[in-house]
Amino acid sequence: MSFIDFLLQHSPALIVAIPLLGAFLTPLISKINNRVRNVFVILIILITTILVMLLASDVFSGNIHTYVFGSQDLTVPLVRILFEVDAMSAFMAIIGSILLLVSVIYSWSFIDENSGLDKYYTLVLLLAAGMFGMMLTGDMFNFFVFLEITSIASCALIAFWTNKGKAVEAAFKYIVISSLAALFILFSIALLYGQYNALNIAVLGSVIQFSYLDKIALVLLIAALAMKAGIVPMHMWLPDAYGRAPASVTIILIGATQASLYGVFRVCFTLYGNTINLSSASIGWIIVLLGLITMLIGVAMALIQSDFKRLIAFSAVAEIGFIFLGIGTGLTLFANNQMFGLIGTTAMSGGIFHIINDSLDVGLLFLVAGAVYYATKETSLDKMGGLARHMKYTTIFFIIGLLAISGIPPMNGFASKLLIYESTFQLNPILSIVAILSSIMLLAVFVKVFHSAFLGPALPKFNGVKEVPKTMLFAMGIIASIIIIFGLFPDLVINNIVDPAVNALINYSDYIREVIPTFTGGF
Amino acid sequence: MNGMSRIVKTIASITFPLVMIYGLYIIAHGHLTPGGGFQGGAVVASGCAMILIAYGSVWTLGKIKEKNLSILESVGAICFITLAILGLGFGTVFFKNFLIGSEIIFGIIPSFGSTISNINTAGVIPLMNFAVGLKVIAGLFGIVLIMAYASTRRDKY
Amino acid sequence: MIFNFPFIAVIALIIIGLYAMVFRKNLIKMVIGITIIQSGVNLFLITLGYREGSVAPIFTSLPSGTEIPQGMAFPVPQALTLTSIVIGVAVLALMLSLIIHIYRHYGTLDVRKIGGEK
DSSP: OOHHHHHHHHHHHHHHHHHHHHHHHHHHHTTTOHHHHHHHHHHHHHHHHHHHHHHHHHHHTTOOEEEETTOSSOOSSOOSOEEEEOHHHHHHHHHHHHHHHHHHHHHHHHTTTSSOHHHHHHHHHHHHHHHHHHHHBOBHHHHHHHHHHHHHHHHHHHTTSTTSHHHHHHHHHHHHHHHHHHHHHHHHHHHHHHHHSOOBHHHHHHHOOOOHHHHHHHHHHHHHHHHHHTOGGGOTHHHHHHHHSOHHHHHHHHHHHHHHHHHHHHIIIIITGGGHHHHHHHHHHHHHHHHHHHHHHHHHHHHTOOBHHHHHHHHHHHHHHHHHHHHHHHHHTTTOHHHIIIIIHHHHHHHHHHHHHHHHHHHHHHHHHHHHHHHHOOOBGGGOOOGGGTOHHHHHHHHHHHHHHTTOTTSHHHHHHHHHHHHHHHHOHHHHHHHHHHHHHHHHHHHHHIIIIISSSOOGGGTTOOOOOHHHHHHHHHHHHHHHHHHHOHHHHIIIIIHHHHHHHHOHHHHHHHHOTTOOOOO | OOOOOHHHHHHHHHHHHHHHHHHHHHHHTTTTSSOOHHHHHHHHHHHHHHHHHHHOHHHHHHHSOHHHHHHHHHHHHHHHHHHHHHHHHHSSSTTOOTTTTSSSTTOBOOOSSSOOOOSSBSTHHHHHHHHHHHHHHHHHHHHHHHHHHHHHOOOOO | OGGGHHHHHHHHHHHHHHHHHHHOOBHHHHHHHHHHHHHHHHHHHHHHTOOTTOBOOOGGGOOTTOOTTTTBOOHHHHHHHHHHHHHHHHHHHHHHHHHHHHHHHHSOOBGGGSOOOO
């Protein structure tokens, strides 16, 4: 067995273990030198990214990977912790690894002036371990544990600038919401465990009955995970947290939020996969409606903001609404075979494709906002102006992000939004009208930002402003180039990455059959 | 926080070794009886917190530094993950119990059923308990120490 | 009926905790609310693992004549509860340290006087 095969076989465990080991080695290594520590952290994330890519390339070719901790054989009843990686998990892990890599490169200069950086990097690596754990695990309780690791690490990172009262307050709001959500999740796990005596997602999915208690558990799970993902009635923590955290943290927080979204999809499609014909229409419409409200409230609140990062945070809320709209449309039609074949798969690939587009677009805009803050120490849009004269590369990156987030053709946002528009139009025209309207409003929001921050006469107080350091430009350049590549060749991305993920969600029985070979449900 | 009266200090000094022994016993017997790294570590850390309350945070911070505690905590976590990765190296998979069945330390497989406890069993589980215990002692005591110190400071930003 | 009492207690604890979280104006009391909810969920998990007339699942000190494993309480929910308690300690410590910081910035713990962003 070659070394690559060995790595491939053990990569699900190593993707979580390497950041975890790195997290606890960081305080010791930072005793040597700050530069060594930064290189070490980037190296750890780079190794993890390579492992994720290796695993993903194998998973996308059709193999589902399972990894049992502490034993080689898979025996039922399962008492061991099991990691199960299908195309959807691998897709999410790719997003997470890209965001993490960009974040640590960006942090090199951005956060350099602060103290307590060894703790910062420890928490970043812990957050990485928690995020990858959530995405790769095949066990409900393990999912809860990783969710809590993610929320603890991200809460501490949001409060990293403890000298600002608003940051601490945002972190407190976040930890209250996320610990409440995690307790709901634990309660529903206990409900399922009490009935079926199993914690494994695949085993639970094979025996689930959709009894009264199961319905309670489903509602609790979706509510709690939507709370963590920032869906509108529960979104109030998200603008605070995104707006007040350092920009390099915000971009990882996007990944953590997406991991909660992944939890919603995993619960709807795999855990309750066996009963999806019963649940799909009602749950699907609820998700569609939540998506619509999320879009509208998100853009409407973004219009009235005057703080740069807070404005982007509200547009991030709106973008999550698009994802929910796409996936919800697919789920609504799941029981209806004929309609599903026509528009359901299109809607779902639009929604799934929009996950990666949203995280790249919003991430790039947050990095630009962080760069502006780094150069000018200013967050209020009312006091900015004429920055394009001093920061030309940052301005170019902002234009790319602006075009991408509002779905203008050469960028990646257009491809996924078009898929969502054309499929939701056939379900109900009102849905796509609302979606297009909020997309146009997003464009208006960011044109306003562009005008007030970057255009206009040069302000005398910004005379000394220089372009940000090269590492920050490099980090923004990585995301911007991915955005442009995705925008120019969307069919390549959809065929190779998105479609396997969509198929993994639809064919839930493959996921179950990997653990229980005798399972005969599904289609 | 200042220290308390001499009576409290004396009683705390007398009971501290007993609490320590009890906590370390729970850590060491984690694979035989209820308990383990976290529970024993919590007992030891609460013993340390008792000393902190009796003698005051200023005195305690003179004896033990928060930086050293954070290093100890890292060492505990590193030991735990290293044991798991050694399972990959010596055994076959991550978290493999590679010591069980070998005649080295903790290597004996006990006979099935209700037998007299043998502490020399269970493979890497006792070692992991020690690592977790170290981490929990350092972590919990560090939290209590820093909170006690922070609440003495009255300054605002 | 007697075996349903723990479940009633679970629901009562969770409702009391939610009440404290939503209606109390003091940050510390909100945190207490969260810990009460957590106790409720932990009690629920522990109760799930109990079998009527069973003994503690300590392998080496079983009373003679105990059936293995039917005579023992189910240990997995206890392990889950323990994990949940460990996580709870971390979350509690984090929340309290944030409260210390909030108190330093604002000089109060009343939620009505803290923050308020659009």
